[in-house]
Amino acid sequence: MASSRSNIAKCLYPVDLLGxxxxxxxxxxxxxxxLTFLSLRSVWYERPNYSRSILGEVLQQIYFIGWLxxxxxxxxxxxxxxxxxxxxxxxxxxxxxxxxIGQFLVLTIVREVAPLLTALIVIARSATAVATELGNMRxxxxxxALQAMGINPYSFVVYPRxxxxxxxxxxxxxxxxxxxxxxxxxxxxxxxxxxxxxxFAVVLEALGEPEGWFLFILKVIVNAVMIFxxxxxxxxxxxxxxxxxxxxxxxAVMRCLSYVVSFxxxxxxxxxxxxxxxxxxx
Amino acid sequence: MIDINxxxxxxxxxxxxxxxxxxxxxxxxxxxNEIVLLDGDAGSGKSLLLKAMAGLVLPSAGGYFINGVNVxxxxxxxxxxxxxxxxxxxxxxxxxxxxxxxxxxxLPLLYHQLGAEEEVASKVASLIEQFGxxxxxxxxxAELSSSYKRLAVVARSLVLDPQLxxxxxxxxxxxxxxxxxxxDLLKDKKSRGELKHIFIVSRQEAFLDGLATCRIxxxxxxxxxx
Numbered sequence: 001m002a003s004s005r006s007n008i009a010k011c012l013y014p015v016d017l018l019g020x021x022x023x024x025x026x027x028x029x030x031x032x033x034x035l036t037f038l039s040l041r042s043v044w045y046e047r048p049n050y051s052r053s054i055l056g057e058v059l060q061q062i063y064f065i066g067w068l069x070x071x072x073x074x075x076x077x078x079x080x081x082x083x084x085x086x087x088x089x090x091x092x093x094x095x096x097x098x099x100x101i102g103q104f105l106v107l108t109i110v111r112e113v114a115p116l117l118t119a120l121i122v123i124a125r126s127a128t129a130v131a132t133e134l135g136n137m138r139x140x141x142x143x144x145a146l147q148a149m150g151i152n153p154y155s156f157v158v159y160p161r162x163x164x165x166x167x168x169x170x171x172x173x174x175x176x177x178x179x180x181x182x183x184x185x186x187x188x189x190x191x192x193x194x195x196x197x198x199x200f201a202v203v204l205e206a207l208g209e210p211e212g213w214f215l216f217i218l219k220v221i222v223n224a225v226m227i228f229x230x231x232x233x234x235x236x237x238x239x240x241x242x243x244x245x246x247x248x249x250x251x252a253v254m255r256c257l258s259y260v261v262s263f264x265x266x267x268x269x270x271x272x273x274x275x276x277x278x279x280x281x282x
Numbered sequence: 283m284i285d286i287n288x289x290x291x292x293x294x295x296x297x298x299x300x301x302x303x304x305x306x307x308x309x310x311x312x313x314x315n316e317i318v319l320l321d322g323d324a325g326s327g328k329s330l331l332l333k334a335m336a337g338l339v340l341p342s343a344g345g346y347f348i349n350g351v352n353v354x355x356x357x358x359x360x361x362x363x364x365x366x367x368x369x370x371x372x373x374x375x376x377x378x379x380x381x382x383x384x385x386x387x388x389l390p391l392l393y394h395q396l397g398a399e400e401e402v403a404s405k406v407a408s409l410i411e412q413f414g415x416x417x418x419x420x421x422x423x424a425e426l427s428s429s430y431k432r433l434a435v436v437a438r439s440l441v442l443d444p445q446l447x448x449x450x451x452x453x454x455x456x457x458x459x460x461x462x463x464x465x466d467l468l469k470d471k472k473s474r475g476e477l478k479h480i481f482i483v484s485r486q487e488a489f490l491d492g493l494a495t496c497r498i499x500x501x502x503x504x505x506x507x508x
Contacts, residue, residue: 045359053393136379145376148336149390149442150365152358156393240299 032229039158061164077176081184102202114176115219127231131252134235135245165228293344322500369439373450377423413437428455445478
């Protein structure tokens with residue numbers, strides 16, 4: 001009897017392990033979103049105190065995350081857009097399907113590539129910076145000093161990074177779409193003979209589909225919230241020592257990467273399943 | 283802001299880093315309207331006690347009472363009117379590293395919107411002058427010498443005009459002239475009634491000589507003696 005129980009336990013071990021892993025991630029996600037909620041709530045409660053200090057911090061974050069992130073997004077969007085346009089034009093022309101080039105590019109760039117690549121760049125540039133900065137602030141006693149001055153760290157430290165992050169990731173993603181579709185065409189103009197009027201007509205027509213923008217906006221907002229809540233969370237996990245900072249930063253980056261990529265894939269799969277089922281029903 | 287007239291621990295237990303209990307089931311009424319020296323062996327919990335008095339560490343049991351109100355049960359927003367009347371000078375820095383000395387001093391005033399920008403500027407400028415920080419007011423904490431850092435920390439703890447001032451080793455790294463300057467400044471503010479209660483953790487006899495009017499001892503990690 002005992003040995004059969006032991007065998008069952010052994011057989012169920014992978015299931016147990018999977019369950020534990022899933023629950024660990026669920027609890028972590030709850031903590032990340034709790035941090036987001038607390039920072040938004042703190043600003044709501046302190047709205048009489050919503051001073052220029054907080055606004056100044058938000059603008060500073062927009063500058064660091066958004067403005068300083070523009071050159072790399074510009075270069076990446078041009079290269080990605082050019083590659084996608086070149087491939088689309090050469091392959092679709094082979095099978096005579098150049099009418100759907102616009103739709104293909106918009107589907108690829110708007111729904112998939114722009115939100116994901118922008119998020120990856122922001123993780124590399126800004127999630128590392130936020131986790132390191134907050135970790136150092138904890139180790140230096142700056143967070144405690146803010147509390148001692150009656151300044152809520154959720155509203156003064158976390159909120160500006162979240163809001164600045166959402167605005168910046170949104171702006172950078174739009175920027176990516178624009179330069180991938182326009183700049184990419186200009187770069188590849190010498191390599192193909194597509195009439196620009198035709199190209200921009202089909203692209204604009206495809207851009208008019210609202211469901212693509214819904215997925216784009218959903219991904220942009222969730223990516224930004226995840227990146228900056230995760231980076232802030234791990235930064236604030238540092239206790240008293242500077243040697244904890246690189247560990248916190250690495251954890252933040254790895255967690256951001258895995259959650260952002262998983263979410264982008266998951267959101268696309270669910271989106272298309274729902275879209276296909278609606279089309280079938282119609 | 284709320285006037286601070288009494289400070290007390292009731293059946294309070296305080297835990298330091300790594301969950302180590304420094305004070306267990308302590309009942310203590312702090313002397314008020316005095317300049318109090320908090321004395322005790324290294325590691326006996328003097329800094330922890332100061333942090334608990336500032337509301338930065340909550341008792342794991344019992345309560346911390348200001349004016350008879352158990353403030354350890356209050357939320358961050360609920361404790362704010364008390365907190366704005368408490369100045370805290372940290373032992374290890376605490377200056378915001380991304381802000382200059384001037385911005386560090388102006389931050390609490392601007393954040394809590396305690397005056398127009400010109401008033402804030404003049405108040406901060408006056409403190410900067412009193413503490414001899416004029417030459418370094420635009421420098422960041424990483425660019426400061428330890429004595430300037432220490433003076434900036436103490437200056438910032440006074441910027442909200444608190445009634446209760448808690449200073450954790452305020453003279454570490456200061457030269458004799460700066461120590462005397464600080465002692466005179468505290469005595470002056472106390473005599474003019476700008477500061478009501480001052481609690482200092484320090485081992486600098488020269489600084490404390492003639493300054494402290496009362497003494498509390500933290501001993502055996504468990505007991506407070508008046």
